[in-house]
Amino acid sequence: MASDGEVTEECDRLIPLVDIDPRDERFRITTRRASDDLHLSIGRLGLRVPPLVVPGAAGFIIVSGFRRIAACQGLGWDSIRARVLQKASPYECTLKAIAANSLERPLNLIETSRALRLLDQYAPGGQAPPEHAAALGLPTHAGLAARLKTLCGLPAEVQDAILEETVSFAMACEIGRMEEGLAVDFARLFRQLKTSLNKQREILTLVAEIARREGINPRQVLTEDRLSRLRDAQDLDRNQKTQRIRKLLRQRRFPALVAAEDNFQSLRQRLALGSNLQLVPPRDFEGTRFTLTLNFESVEEVSRLRVKLDELVDHPDFKTLLTGKGRGFGEAPVP
C-alpha cells in the first residue's frame, strides 16, 4: 500500500539530537505528551526501538517516536540511533506514522481523528483509498470517518474533554458544530460536572432553546449569575451542582410548568400524606387522572389510611390539587 512502485528505503543512522526538530509535529499521531515513563526505561535499557525520521529542509522531521525522542532529550543525550526514511513521499511517511501507532495499541478518538485527517491531507488526489484506512485499523464508514475527522480540529479544551472521556463522541460532534467560544464553554461545564451523556444533552438543548426563546447568545445563558454561582458553590458536590443547574435551566425554559410543579409539590406537602400514601399527578398535568398509592401490611394500617383518606377528601388543598390546574395551582383554593 505504501507506494507508486518505488520502494521506500530505510536505514539506521546515528543522528545528533540537535538535527531533529521536535516542534515539527506534522506526522504526530499520539496525544500523550509526557515522556516520564519512558525516561526510566530508556535510561536503564537504552533506546530499544529507534524512532523513525525523514530528512527535511533542515535536519530531520519526526515520523514516529515523538515521546522517545523527548525522553532522550530529557536524559541529556547528544545523539540517538534512528531509522531514516529515504525517498519517502509525505503520504508514505503518513502511512508509517499511523501504522507505528495504530498497529501497536488502540488509538483514542483524537488520534483516530488525526490519522484520518493526515491520510486525506497527504493522499495523492486528496482522499486516501478506504483500503489503506482499513489496513491501518481505521474506520472506513464514510459518515463516521467524516465526523471523526472534525474532532482534531476542535479547540484544545474540547479535545481534552474528549480525551478525559467527560465528553463522548456523540456530544463532541454536537459541540463541534458550535462556534468556538461556546464549544469551549460547554466543554468546561461538562468537564466540571462529569455528568452522563443524557444530562449533557438535556443541558445543551435547554441552553440552546432558552437562547432562541429569549433572543440572546447561548453563552449569555451559560455565564448567567445564578448559574455561575452554582458552578462555584463550595458546599455542593458535582451531582448536586448538576441537579441544580438542570433545575435552574428548566425553570427558565419552562417557567409555567416548573412553577406548577413546585406549587403542586408544596400543596402536596401540606397534605402531610405520610409515607404510606403517595399522590402522583398526571404527567405534565396534561391528563386528568391522578394516582393514589396506598402501602400497608396490616388491617390496622388500612384502617389508619382510611381515616387519612377521609381527612384528605375534606382538605381544601386536596381540592385545589384536583381543580387548580387552570391557575397552575398557584392561587387560593377554588371555593
Next chain:
Amino acid sequence: MRVVALYIDAQVADWPETASICSRFDGPIKTVATADEVYADVAAAKDPVRRGKQVLYLTRNKGAYIRQCPGTSHYTCCGYKILHVGTFCTMDCTYCILQSYFHPPVLQYFLNHADLNAELEQLFATRTIHRMGTGEFTDSLIWEPWTGLSEALIRKFAGQDCCALELKTKTTFIDTLLDLPHRRRTILAWSLNTERVIGSEEQGTASLGARLNAAARCAAQGYPLAFHFDPVVINDGCEAEYRRTVERLFAVIAPRHIVWISLGALRFMPDLKAVVQSRFPQSKIVYGEFIAGLDGKMRYFKPLRMKIYRAIAQAIRAHAPDVCLYFCMEDDEVWQDALGFRPADRGGLTRMLDDAAVRQCGLGNGSRLG
C-alpha cells in the same frame, strides 16, 4: 409561493380539465408515467418542502375522496369529514403540519371529479346531516387561480339539503365565488391570528385585514361564515393581541353571519420541530412551553392553554354570546374551564356543530348522524 413547474400524470393528460389548467399556467409542463419522477424532483431539492410548494402535479385521487377527519384519542373530535381534493399548499406557514405529513410533500391536484361527484351523491342520498371541508390537507382556495373547483362544489352542495361544505382558507380568492347560487350550503371560513403571528409565521398568506374584508364581502352575498383561531400561539402579550383580533373581527362581521368559531392552540407531531428549526431558523414558535400530549403531539402546557382560551372565549362572548364556539381537539377539563360546560352537556360536539350547521345553513329534512 409561485408554482414554477407542472407535472401531469399520463393517465389524465388528455382530460379537458388538464387542458384547462395548462392554459392558465405559463411555466414548463411535463407528462410523467408515474409520480416517481415528481417525487425525485422534489426530493433532490435543497429544501424539498419549498420545492414541493413550487411543483404542481395533476393526477387522480386513487383513494377515497370523502374521509373521516383523523381525530386523535383522548381529545374531543368534531366528527368532521374531509373532502380530499388535493394536497399541500402554496403558502408557507412555519407551523404547517403538512411539511412533515407527506414524504415528500408535493402539491397535488386530483382531477377525477366524476369519482368525487359519485361519492358526494352517495353521501347526499343518505339524507343525514354532515359537515365537511376541503381544508385539511391543503388550503381550500389556493386552487382558484387554476381551477373552477370551488364553484363546482358550491353549486353541487347548493343542490342538496343535508350537507354543509366548509371552505377554509388564509387567502382572499373569493371573487369568482361571490355571485354563485350557494343557498347557504357553503360556509366560507378563515383562519385568524394576531398580526404578529401572521407577520412572522404565515408567509405568503393574506393579512388579517384582507381576510376580514374578504369575509365581509362574502357575508354581504349571504354566505355563512366561520372563523378558526387555529393555531393559537402563546407568547408574551398574546392575550391582548388575540383580544385585538377578536375586536377587529367583530368590527366588520356581525355575529349573525357566523356558523361557528373554533379555538385550537398550536400542536404538532414531534418531528415537525426539526423541520421548523431548519426551514425557519428565525422562528421562535417551537420554543414555547410544550409538553408531549396524550396523543403524542406536542402541546402547550395545559394551564397556559386554558388561560389563553379563557381570554379569547371571553372576548368572543362579549360580542357574540350565542355563537357556536368550540375547541379543536381539547378535553373536557379545558372545555369546562374556558367555556363553563362540557360538550356532553349539549349532546356532544358533533351534535353542537350539526345544530349550528342546520340553523345557519338551512339544512333540514335530514336525520342526524349517530
